[in-house]
Amino acid sequence: MKTIATTERKPTGEEICRVAMASPAQARVDRIEDCLRKLPPVDCPLTHRFTPGLYIREIFMPKGTLLTSKIHKTEHPYVISKGRVSVWIDGVGVVQLSAPHCGITKPGTRRVIYVHEDCVWTTFHATNETDVAKIEKEILYERERPAVSGGETKEIKG
Secondary structure, three states: OOOOOEEEEOHHHHHHHHHHHHHHHHHHHHHHHHHHHHOOOHHHHHHHEEOOOEEEEEEEOOOEEEEOOOEOOOOOOEEEEEEEEEEEEEEOEEEEEEEEEEEEOOOOOEEEEEEEEEEEEEEEEEEOEEEEEEEEHHHHHHOOOOOOHHHEEEOOOO
């Protein structure tokens, strides 16, 4: 068998995110975030854990919350260990996920989530870093138009 060398490189997570965020669907997510910013904030506490080579990020989302996720630059596993949510993902549509559930987040992913039951969602990231701000620069895509973040998460009762 002959091996063929290639000079093509895989796009970086940053490049994937830049392209993904230019889609018309993501413009609609931006408009959802604009509406959410007008509502009172909801507390969605984060818990940060570390083991050698691994950062574990857990968010608690209360029932009745509508939020958008951060924009992910890396492929990584996630686990829903409690609750039930409806999740919209560009190119996939809306899916309902219930604990226990395991999944894989792909680079460029940004979700719209409605929480039907109190939910615990945990992500796992390979890194030796232990400074959360530095890790976020590694794993999350920053845009000129900032996304709704943990302290700005909004709730819609339904």
